[in-house]
Amino acid sequence: MLTKNDLTRYERQILYPDFGEEGQKRLKQSHVVVAGLGGLGCSASLYLTCAGVGHVTLIDCDRVELSNLNRQTLHFEEDIGEGKPISAARKLTELNSSIEVTPVFKKITESNAREIIKGADLVIDGMDNFKTRFILNKACIAEGIPFIHGGVHGLFGEVTTILPGKTPCLACIFPEVPHGKVTFPVFGVTPALIAILQVTEAIKLLAGFGSLLTGKMSKIVRSAGKRCLKMSINEH
Amino acid sequence: MLQKLAGGQEVIEVTGTTTGECLEDLESRFPVIKQMIRDNRGQLRRYCSVLVNSESTHPKELTTPVKDGDQIDIVVFFGGG
Numbered sequence: 001m002l003t004k005n006d007l008t009r010y011e012r013q014i015l016y017p018d019f020g021e022e023g024q025k026r027l028k029q030s031h032v033v034v035a036g037l038g039g040l041g042c043s044a045s046l047y048l049t050c051a052g053v054g055h056v057t058l059i060d061c062d063r064v065e066l067s068n069l070n071r072q073t074l075h076f077e078e079d080i081g082e083g084k085p086i087s088a089a090r091k092l093t094e095l096n097s098s099i100e101v102t103p104v105f106k107k108i109t110e111s112n113a114r115e116i117i118k119g120a121d122l123v124i125d126g127m128d129n130f131k132t133r134f135i136l137n138k139a140c141i142a143e144g145i146p147f148i149h150g151g152v153h154g155l156f157g158e159v160t161t162i163l164p165g166k167t168p169c170l171a172c173i174f175p176e177v178p179h180g181k182v183t184f185p186v187f188g189v190t191p192a193l194i195a196i197l198q199v200t201e202a203i204k205l206l207a208g209f210g211s212l213l214t215g216k217m218s219k220i221v222r223s224a225g226k227r228c229l230k231m232s233i234n235e236h
Numbered sequence: 237m238l239q240k241l242a243g244g245q246e247v248i249e250v251t252g253t254t255t256g257e258c259l260e261d262l263e264s265r266f267p268v269i270k271q272m273i274r275d276n277r278g279q280l281r282r283y284c285s286v287l288v289n290s291e292s293t294h295p296k297e298l299t300t301p302v303k304d305g306d307q308i309d310i311v312v313f314f315g316g317g
Contacts, residue, residue: 040317128317130283151314156237158314174313175294178283184316191317217311221239227246229309234292 002028005098010052023207024052028099030206031055033120035108035136037062037084039071039191040150040198041126046074047199048124049092053206055100056092058085059116061107071188108132113139121206122146124198130178137162137170148201149217150194154185157194160217160231161201167214168231175236193220237312241268250308255286256298258308273310285311 002024007014010024032053034045037060048056064075064082072084079087085103092101108116108127113135117123123140125148127133133149140147140162147162149170162169197218204210217229239246243266252258263270273284280286286297287309293300302308 036317038317126317128315130313130315133315150317152316153237153312153314156314173285173287173292173311174282175292176282178281178313178315186316229287229311230290232287232290232292234294236294 001025003098006052009098013051018209019203019207023203023209026207027052027203028054030121031057031119032202032206033057033059033117033123034126035059035117035123035132036126036128037072037074037088038068038126038128039152039186039188040195041084041124042072042074042088043192043195044124044126044150044199044202045088045092046095047196048202049096049099049101051199051203052096052099053202055102057102057104057116057120058088058092059104059106059108060084061105071186071191073188073192108135110135114143117143117145120145122148122202124195124202125149125151126195128184134170134174134177140164141169146205148198148205150191150198152184152186152190152194155187155190157190157220158217159194159197159201159213159220161205161212161214163212163214168233171236172234173217173231175234190220238269238272238310241272242266253301254298255288255293255296255300255302255308258302259286259298259310272312283313283315285313287311 014024030053034041062084064079074088074091083105085105089101089103141164144164149160151158219227250258250261280297286293
């Protein structure tokens with residue numbers, strides 16, 4: 001049920017013909033897990049919060065560092081040293097007190113991933129390493145939860161929406177998990193751009209309108225042009 | 237990313253009967269691409285994948301047969317967040 005405040009707050013997006021009040025109700029009833037509160041996760045959780053997703057869970061095991069501040073827009077200088085989910089949740093709650101924001105200061109592992117995402121309507125990939133990204137990919141497939149992948153490098157980025165059992169997943173293209181965590185070059189604009197595409201996918205999926213980036217990976221080139229790469233389901 | 241290393245070309249015609257031969261043809265023309273996609277032992281880096289007509293070639297990334305007209309994609313996985 002939308003309140004009077006909801007109808008005012010989300011008025012401009014409710015005006016969108018394919019979305020309307022029904023779309024807004026669906027967002028309000030949704031639970032999204034944002035895995036990683038770095039460049040992707042900060043921008044993604046910001047726009048999920050603005051859009052009125054009813055419950056947003058934020059998970060990360062890192063603390064805010066000075067070198068994060070060129071791109072992780074929910075963390076400020078005063079937050080250095082604080083757990084990223086705590087720092088982000090504080091800002092998001094100030095932005096929209098009508099939604100539930102749950103910070104989880106924890107590392108995602110093979111053994112806890114399914115429990116962390118259980119019951120969510122979708123998971124946003126905001127990870128900064130291959131290993132955990134593939135753990136999440138596997139957990140989402142096992143739990144039947146849509147997984148919206150995003151990845152960045154420099155001025156490049158990629159997005160795809162994975163619907164378990166229906167579309168190819170990350171392991172269909174990369175059956176072996178790429179090695180380790182690297183310190184990669186990145187401008188703040190790149191994860192912001194990719195995260196906004198991820199949230200656009202999330203809104204369409206949750207509200208049930210529009211077409212999705214399924215079965216293809218959109219490769220954003222130098223934050224300007226883009227190319228879509230067809231994907232196929234493969235054994236892995 | 238690879239497009240930049242190939243002088244901005246998005247599509248390059250290569251010759252060979254396998255994916256490995258086609259990649260060698262590409263690398264001979266753009267040696268810097270080899271540094272990007274192969275490790276010190278000449279193996280394909282694990283953040284790279286080779287698709288033929290959108291199908292994964294794993295585990296035969298370098299030995300999959302190809303014929304005239306096939307499309308080979310080299311996909312570099314962007315791991316940052």
